[in-house]
Amino acid sequence: MRRVLSLLAVLIALPAGAEEVVLGLSRDKVAITATFDGSEILIFGAVKREEPIREDAPLDVVVTVSGPTQPVVVRRKERVAGIWVNTESIEIDGAPSFYAVASSGPLREVLSEGEDLRNQITLGRAIRSAGALHEFKDTRAYTSALIRIRQRSGAYKVREGGVLFDEQTLFRTSISMPANLTEGVYLARIFLTREGQVVTEYDAFIEVGKVGIEQWLYALAHERPFWYGIMSLAIAIVAGWGASAVFRVIGRG
Numbered sequence: 001m002r003r004v005l006s007l008l009a010v011l012i013a014l015p016a017g018a019e020e021v022v023l024g025l026s027r028d029k030v031a032i033t034a035t036f037d038g039s040e041i042l043i044f045g046a047v048k049r050e051e052p053i054r055e056d057a058p059l060d061v062v063v064t065v066s067g068p069t070q071p072v073v074v075r076r077k078e079r080v081a082g083i084w085v086n087t088e089s090i091e092i093d094g095a096p097s098f099y100a101v102a103s104s105g106p107l108r109e110v111l112s113e114g115e116d117l118r119n120q121i122t123l124g125r126a127i128r129s130a131g132a133l134h135e136f137k138d139t140r141a142y143t144s145a146l147i148r149i150r151q152r153s154g155a156y157k158v159r160e161g162g163v164l165f166d167e168q169t170l171f172r173t174s175i176s177m178p179a180n181l182t183e184g185v186y187l188a189r190i191f192l193t194r195e196g197q198v199v200t201e202y203d204a205f206i207e208v209g210k211v212g213i214e215q216w217l218y219a220l221a222h223e224r225p226f227w228y229g230i231m232s233l234a235i236a237i238v239a240g241w242g243a244s245a246v247f248r249v250i251g252r253g
Contacts, residue, residue, distance in 0.1 A: 019059070020048045021190050021202035039181075041065065041206065043188060044172035053168045059199065060103065060110035061163045061171045062191040064121060065206070067098030068184035069128075074142040090142045094128035097182035098155050101126075102162035102173045112196035119198060121191065123147050123156055154178040181208050 026042035043063055075089040103110050107122060116125050127143055150156040155178060163173040186206040192199040 018050065019192060019199055021192060021200060022046045022048050023188075023190055023202050023204055025188070025204060025206065039177045041175045041177065041188075042172065043175065043190070044170070045190060045202070046170050047168065047192065054194075057194050059165075059168055060105055060193045061165050062101065062103045062107070062111060062121060062193060063163055063173050063175075064102075064126075064187075064189045064191075065098070065100045065175045065177075066096040066126060066187050066189075067182050067208070068186075069094040069096050070182075071095075072146060074146050076142070076145075090139060092127060092143065092146065095146060096126055097184075098177065098186065099123060099126050099150075100157040100159070100175045100177075102157075102159040102175065104161070104163040104165040104171065106160050107158075110193050110196065111191075111198075115193070115196060115198045119191065119201070121189075123158060153180075155180075177208075183208055 023043070023045040026040075026044075043065075047059065072092045072095045073089055074092060101107075101122060107116075111121060116122050120126050124140075124143060124147070127146065147156055151158075154176075157176070159173070163171055165171045186208055188204045188206060190202045190204075192201075
């Protein structure tokens, strides 16, 4: 309730203008610890407007959250002589490590093809064009396969109707993030659309990173690999000696 009141106060204080988004995040940082098993980000906001609500052409909201983009090689497997082997493959120039899209209605109704192409909102558009490592025709099959694989793992999500939009003014949605998040800066984008066209866009950033002992070990492994190896070896020796001592005590009993 306190967040909603603060949001309305900001909404009133802003200067007059066209329809715009006033946004809030439940958190702008996600800390990865040893017990981290995923997180949920609440995205909420309001529409600031100068003119009355247009009943003839209501607004819709589309929210996306994307993780760091990385190149990905997608391979096709085929059964050859009773054995599954890799055959053709392509390299996708850039695929987000995490991607979620939520909307206040069916995407095909709230977003036109042209606006989707221009703003790269849906899953298929968020993945950049693929370059073939071997000659073949249907690149879309590989992109679709990548989307299916990452949807099953929880890295890609689509929630049509997942944005609650009250009185054409207040909106909110929650985005679940899996445990195996890639570190980096995540981009949250909020689009206001009317009759399939984007009216305005608002961007916010979420930092995802390791903290505590996980961060120290990661930094040690990448910045001081020699000492990380020595420490790992010492831990293995101590663990082995400890296990041996325990078994000797048990044997005497």
